[in-house]
Amino acid sequence: MNPEIKIGSRKIGMDYPPLVIAEIGINHEGSFEKAKKMVIDAGESGAEIVKFQCHIIEDEMGRSAKKVIPGNAKESIYEIMERCAFSEAEEIELKKFVEKLGMIYLSTPFSRAAAVRLEKMGVLAYKIGSGECNNYPLIKHIASHGKPIILSTGMNDLKMIKKSVEILRRAKIQYALLHCTSMYPTPYEKVRLGAIGELKKEFPDAVLGLSDHSLGIYTCLGAVPLGVSILEKHFTSDKTWPGPDISISITPFELKEMIVGSGAIYKALGGHKEILKEEQVTIDFAYACVVSIKKIRKGEKFSPENIWVKRPGTGDFLAKDFESLLGKIAKRNISKDSFIKKGDF
Numbered sequence: 001m002n003p004e005i006k007i008g009s010r011k012i013g014m015d016y017p018p019l020v021i022a023e024i025g026i027n028h029e030g031s032f033e034k035a036k037k038m039v040i041d042a043g044e045s046g047a048e049i050v051k052f053q054c055h056i057i058e059d060e061m062g063r064s065a066k067k068v069i070p071g072n073a074k075e076s077i078y079e080i081m082e083r084c085a086f087s088e089a090e091e092i093e094l095k096k097f098v099e100k101l102g103m104i105y106l107s108t109p110f111s112r113a114a115a116v117r118l119e120k121m122g123v124l125a126y127k128i129g130s131g132e133c134n135n136y137p138l139i140k141h142i143a144s145h146g147k148p149i150i151l152s153t154g155m156n157d158l159k160m161i162k163k164s165v166e167i168l169r170r171a172k173i174q175y176a177l178l179h180c181t182s183m184y185p186t187p188y189e190k191v192r193l194g195a196i197g198e199l200k201k202e203f204p205d206a207v208l209g210l211s212d213h214s215l216g217i218y219t220c221l222g223a224v225p226l227g228v229s230i231l232e233k234h235f236t237s238d239k240t241w242p243g244p245d246i247s248i249s250i251t252p253f254e255l256k257e258m259i260v261g262s263g264a265i266y267k268a269l270g271g272h273k274e275i276l277k278e279e280q281v282t283i284d285f286a287y288a289c290v291v292s293i294k295k296i297r298k299g300e301k302f303s304p305e306n307i308w309v310k311r312p313g314t315g316d317f318l319a320k321d322f323e324s325l326l327g328k329i330a331k332r333n334i335s336k337d338s339f340i341k342k343g344d345f
Contacts, residue, residue, distance in 0.1 A: 052091070
């Protein structure tokens with residue numbers, strides 16, 4: 001059986017259509033109205049799940065973080081998160097808003113305090129970011145709640161990921177691993193979809209996915225035939241908004257295309273090379289059959305000069321039978337442009 005996880009009523013795995021996660025993250029820049037706008041737009045684009053980030057600064061970062069500037073920003077990570085962090089009351093309200101619109105609320109805790117807050121809020125599952133993939137104490141704490149965990153694996157190799165998976169397995173929880181490259185944006189040649197196969201081989205009990213930071217939706221669609229069941233992309237309502245992740249975020253139109261496209265690719269996978277019964281209506285006009293191309297008299301031999309192949313495909317002998325009919329003797333007169341029938345020779 002294929003591994004699967006369940007978040008609420010949504011089953012996720014190779015036996016189900018891919019789950020597309022619209023990661024709003026901190027694209028709201030601390031604006032609750034922007035956050036609600038993106039939730040609405042994601043829902044109208046067909047999203048089943050939207051993801052935020054839970055930042056409780058004092059438990060997440062030390063003072064030295066004020067001197068660390070991310071590669072995709074011009075201010076310190078401390079300043080960014082301090083500006084973008086929602087209060088507990090705001091996150092509770094946001095979760096209610098998401099669920100009122102029929103979607104699942106997902107959030108990434110970046111500290112133990114954040115995980116405690118989310119558990120108190122009653123989240124259905126947890127998403128752990130790549131930066132915490134080897135934060136084994138935090139993973140152990142989150143896993144203790146017994147809920148499904150989706151773990152991104154950027155900046156970590158198989159050996160490091162294995163330690164995290166051992167924690168999840170010991171906790172006996174459902175889990176998923178997302179291949180990820182933590183570059184913003186990720187050049188296509190650095191996406192490395194081949195890693196999905198390595199994760200599948202190393203962790204056969206894991207549901208697999210792709211958390212992608214390349215531009216557009218191309219690599220996500222390309223990952224579906226490789227066995228991913230979760231696709232995650234940063235999402236924004238407006239590419240002109242400020243924010244470090246806006247440039248790599250997809251728009252409502254792209255989100256809809258990714259949901260529809262990944263679902264279509266999923267449906268198209270598998271099968272065998274055989275003739276379908278549903279193709280018969282096309283066979284009837286598209287195939288060619290053996291016909292007389294001139295009047296053939298009784299006793300004449302069939303040859304390329306008096307028989308050939310023409311549409312439609314509703315005669316007794318298809319084009320594939322042509323060679324086998326050459327040299328046969330007509331046992332009655334056959335008019336021009338007639339199907340060669342079984343009783344004609």
